[in-house]
Amino acid sequence: MPGDQLDPWGASAIKDYGRLQSEFGIEPIDSILPKFPRLSSHIRRRIDFGQRDLARVLDAVANNKSFAIMSGIKPTGSFHLGNKMTADDMIFFQSLSKKAIVYYAIADVEAYCDNGIPFKDSAKLAVLNVADALALGLDPDRTVVYFQSEEARVMRFAAIFSRGVTNNMLRAIYGERPIGLYLSALVQAGDILMPQLPEFGGAKPVLVPVGADQDPHIRLARDLAAKYHDDFGFILPSAIYHRLSLSLNGQTKMSKRDASSSLTLEDPPSLASKKVLSAFTGGRATEEEQRRLGGEADKCPVFELYSYHFDPDDDHVNRVHYECVEGIRMCGPCKKEAAALVKASLEEQQKKRDSLMSDARELLVKSRQYLRTSPEK
Amino acid sequence: MPGDQLDPWGASAIKDYGRLQSEFGIEPIDSILPKFPRLSSHIRRRIDFGQRDLARVLDAVANNKSFAIMSGIKPTGSFHLGNKMTADDMIFFQSLSKKAIVYYAIADVEAYCDNGIPFKDSAKLAVLNVADALALGLDPDRTVVYFQSEEARVMRFAAIFSRGVTNNMLRAIYGERPIGLYLSALVQAGDILMPQLPEFGGAKPVLVPVGADQDPHIRLARDLAAKYHDDFGFILPSAIYHRLSLSLNGQTKMSKRDASSSLTLEDPPSLASKKVLSAFTGGRATEEEQRRLGGEADKCPVFELYSYHFDPDDDHVNRVHYECVEGIRMCGPCKKEAAALVKASLEEQQKKRDSLMSDARELLVKSRQYLRTSPEK
Numbered sequence: 001m002p003g004d005q006l007d008p009w010g011a012s013a014i015k016d017y018g019r020l021q022s023e024f025g026i027e028p029i030d031s032i033l034p035k036f037p038r039l040s041s042h043i044r045r046r047i048d049f050g051q052r053d054l055a056r057v058l059d060a061v062a063n064n065k066s067f068a069i070m071s072g073i074k075p076t077g078s079f080h081l082g083n084k085m086t087a088d089d090m091i092f093f094q095s096l097s098k099k100a101i102v103y104y105a106i107a108d109v110e111a112y113c114d115n116g117i118p119f120k121d122s123a124k125l126a127v128l129n130v131a132d133a134l135a136l137g138l139d140p141d142r143t144v145v146y147f148q149s150e151e152a153r154v155m156r157f158a159a160i161f162s163r164g165v166t167n168n169m170l171r172a173i174y175g176e177r178p179i180g181l182y183l184s185a186l187v188q189a190g191d192i193l194m195p196q197l198p199e200f201g202g203a204k205p206v207l208v209p210v211g212a213d214q215d216p217h218i219r220l221a222r223d224l225a226a227k228y229h230d231d232f233g234f235i236l237p238s239a240i241y242h243r244l245s246l247s248l249n250g251q252t253k254m255s256k257r258d259a260s261s262s263l264t265l266e267d268p269p270s271l272a273s274k275k276v277l278s279a280f281t282g283g284r285a286t287e288e289e290q291r292r293l294g295g296e297a298d299k300c301p302v303f304e305l306y307s308y309h310f311d312p313d314d315d316h317v318n319r320v321h322y323e324c325v326e327g328i329r330m331c332g333p334c335k336k337e338a339a340a341l342v343k344a345s346l347e348e349q350q351k352k353r354d355s356l357m358s359d360a361r362e363l364l365v366k367s368r369q370y371l372r373t374s375p376e377k
Numbered sequence: 378m379p380g381d382q383l384d385p386w387g388a389s390a391i392k393d394y395g396r397l398q399s400e401f402g403i404e405p406i407d408s409i410l411p412k413f414p415r416l417s418s419h420i421r422r423r424i425d426f427g428q429r430d431l432a433r434v435l436d437a438v439a440n441n442k443s444f445a446i447m448s449g450i451k452p453t454g455s456f457h458l459g460n461k462m463t464a465d466d467m468i469f470f471q472s473l474s475k476k477a478i479v480y481y482a483i484a485d486v487e488a489y490c491d492n493g494i495p496f497k498d499s500a501k502l503a504v505l506n507v508a509d510a511l512a513l514g515l516d517p518d519r520t521v522v523y524f525q526s527e528e529a530r531v532m533r534f535a536a537i538f539s540r541g542v543t544n545n546m547l548r549a550i551y552g553e554r555p556i557g558l559y560l561s562a563l564v565q566a567g568d569i570l571m572p573q574l575p576e577f578g579g580a581k582p583v584l585v586p587v588g589a590d591q592d593p594h595i596r597l598a599r600d601l602a603a604k605y606h607d608d609f610g611f612i613l614p615s616a617i618y619h620r621l622s623l624s625l626n627g628q629t630k631m632s633k634r635d636a637s638s639s640l641t642l643e644d645p646p647s648l649a650s651k652k653v654l655s656a657f658t659g660g661r662a663t664e665e666e667q668r669r670l671g672g673e674a675d676k677c678p679v680f681e682l683y684s685y686h687f688d689p690d691d692d693h694v695n696r697v698h699y700e701c702v703e704g705i706r707m708c709g710p711c712k713k714e715a716a717a718l719v720k721a722s723l724e725e726q727q728k729k730r731d732s733l734m735s736d737a738r739e740l741l742v743k744s745r746q747y748l749r750t751s752p753e754k
Contacts, residue, residue: 109533113540148536155532156486159525159564163490163557170556179547179559180540186560187536372749 005175008185008214011252014244017049017212024215026050026241032058040092042242045317047308048089048209050241052218056205057238061097067205068195069093070237072105072148072188075125076115078264079132081245081309082211082254089209089240091137101200102143104133105191109148110184119149128353131360132265135352140359145367148187153197157190158183161224169223173216185220192221192237193228199374206237211244213253245308246301250280254301263305265353269346276305276339282324283331295324295331302331305338310345382552385562385591388629391621394426394589401592403427403618409435417469419619422694424685425466425586427618429595433582434615438474444582445572446470447614449482449525449565452502453492455641456509458622458686459588459631466586466617468514478577479520481510482568486525487561496526505730508737509642512729517736522744525564530574534567535560538601546600550593562597569598569614570605576751583614588621590630622685623678627657640682642730646723653682653716659701660708672701672708679708682715687722 006014006024020026029043029051035058042048060067071090073083094100106129108122117125130138130145148154162183170182196203208218218239225234244253247261254262263272282300284290297303303324307317323329383391383401397403406420406428412435419425437444448467450460471477483506485499494502507515507522525531539560547559573580585595595616602611621630624638631639640649659677661667674680680701684694700706 109536113537149533150529152527152529152532155529155536156526158536159486159532159560160490162560163555165556167556178540179542179544179556182556183536183539183560183563 005173006213006215007175008216009181010213011255011257012213013246013251013253014212017243020050020212020215020241024219025052026212026215027052027054029054029240035059035062037061037096040088041312041314042085042089042092042308044314045307047085048240048242050212051239052222053205053236053238054207054240056235057093057207060099060205064097064099065204066099066101066201067097067207068101068103068200069207069209070103070105070192070195071209072107072191073129073133074107074111074114075122075129076111076117076256077125077128078256078266079129080254080256080262080264084136084265085242085245085308086209086211087133087136087138089242091133091139093207093209093240094139094142095137098142100142101195102138103191103195104130104138104143104145105151105154106145106147109187112149113180113184119147122149123147127357127360127364128266130363131353131356132349134356134359134363135349140363140366143363143367144370145364146371148191150368151194151371153194154187154190157193158186160228161186161189164224164227165220170220173220173223185217188217189221189224192217193225193232193234196232196234203233203235205235208237208239210239210241211253212241213244215239215241243308246299246304248275248279248301250282250299250301263342265346265349267346269343269350272346273339273343276302276342277335279335281331281335287330290330291327294327295329297321297324300324302335302338305342310338310341382550383590383592384552385593386558387590388632388634389590390623390628390630391589394620397427397589397592397618401596402429403589403592404429404431406431406617412436412439414438414473417465418689418691419462419466419469419685421691422684424462425617425619427589428616429599430582430613430615431584431617433612434470434584437476437582441474441476442581443476443478443578444474444584445478445480445577446584446586447480447482447569447572448586449484449568450506450510451484451488451491452499452506453488453494453633454502454505455633455643456506457631457633457639457641461513461642462619462622462685463586463588464510464513464515466619468510468516470584470586470617471516471519472514475519477519478572479515480568480572481507481515481520481522482528482531483522483524486564489526490557490561496524499526500524504734504737504741505643507740508730508733509726511733511736511740512726517740517743520740520744521747522741523748525568527745528571528748530571531564531567534570535563537605538563538566541601541604542597547597550597550600562594565594566598566601569594570602570609570611573609573611580610580612582612585614585616587616587618588630589618590621592616592618620685623676623681625652625656625678627659627676627678640719642723642726644723646720646727649723650716650720653679653719654712656712658708658712664707667707668704671704672706674698674701677701679712679715682719687715687718 106126111117111122222236225236247254249261282296483503488494599613602613624631626638659673
């Protein structure tokens, strides 16, 4: 991957979040904190570190105006912790206003192309993914779920946009890529801009919560919104960026590619616990060294389990961090504590999810009905 | 355009049809003439000169097996003579068997991208284009018309195929092109392969009648059918190729780009007559020279009006050709005769078409209903 581009399809962790601001123009989140009616733990902890035009969305919240939140998932049968972070943000912003509508795309075309998952299987797996999102707190009464493969509006946008971009523009954003990846980027731009179609109430703020590596997709969607403003009246979509979750090997970003180094909401809790116990940590070579130098909490995927994912208590997260970097807390007991936290959290999530499977099915049916009867304007 | 590729988007006429056989593997039509139960005037006159796997379709005719005929039109408000040639072929093959179903794509996404025609306007223009096809003889009881922008199945194929082709493969077929044209080629491959989906009866012969310059699209669709055979059970689609109609300036192929040099089924008959009278011909510099050397009928767009488009009488076409090349027939009277033939033909076509507008609307409604209720399998 060329060094000057972010790679939304790659496995690399991001070393320097500051560069995203200086080079790509992602704004820090700090400047607009006063606009929030309340903060999520991701924002308080600056796991959500950056934004573009988020003020537009917060103004809609303040003025009780309609806005949309757009996100999606590739239905491969598991909801890994990176997906969970995006879902948490989506759900937090939905909870800020009764005027917020979530559009949730099931990326079944990508699941087919990348993972060979047949469309029928995607439809089944989607039920599980949606039930997971409901268990995390998604409000089904203000959510529209759709399958990319069924939504001609999204595909039509992709086709239109493909005629409005130049190969050079795509190369500048993504580097030299196979046409299929370019097209999947254009489909995602279609996803992001669809909520602004007249049949969904027309132009409005749209918030896209993403991992920092997905910024190229946001830039493309914003470029296209500007380019097609006269045709469709688009407002530039907004984004909030979260830090990437480290895989348990500590090297790459967490993804489904390496199952042993990633945690998913579908992992049997005892397996998840075992993965945590054998995770890479920010610990030193010897206990003596660790007591002397302190651990490297900020490079530790186990610390992330507390701070990014499972520990709702800010004070406790701060204490874990302090004890680690001061050399008070050793990795063995810390991993045990994290493993127990992960195990309990997954048990609770999975119990909730199982009880919400029929709600998930109902939401899918209701959404399909809504989309088929939304007359195109 | 690089010299070693055909350009489906360009304006060039084809100088050497023989090259299409030696270089690209289009088969001559002659070898399979005995398989036809009867011949169309296009075939008798070798205006339809080439084919790929047409025997497969003729076997289906002979054995009373299902097959599909796939074609389309960009709804820009006129049906030019190139479109008419394709439609004539489509209708001829539909007439050969009660088991033939026509799938007719309205390329409204391309009309939007290339010509800025809004989707609503395409929907209106499509009625006119369909009525023209009905007037030419299309049987509405065995025709499914769809809008590319509404048919998620086609777009889904385009997305899938985009992940299955390499940039090199597309460059080899089309040369270096903007991504939008590559995608439109993939959408057309989706059009061509859609009739083989399970909900339309599964794998079957599909005939695509095209102008010779469209062969790259046929090769791409056939490559993709082979590549995705295991996933979808595709049979390689078949094609029949017609010669390109010359524009009235005698230089380029007939297209909508140059209205004064092309004829459309929507032209007011008296205007069409005037265009013919001022057309380029295959005549010589002086009458004396023409009597001595004879005219060049085979380079003459006026002779094409007889042979390709409007004269149903083979004997008369042969006589016009003979009189021209023998220096007996002069361009002035020949153009007058052609102009009268065109005028009468268009008057009849337009009268028929006007009486079929409500049938066209009905076919569009019926098709949409059918496609929406065809459960995906």
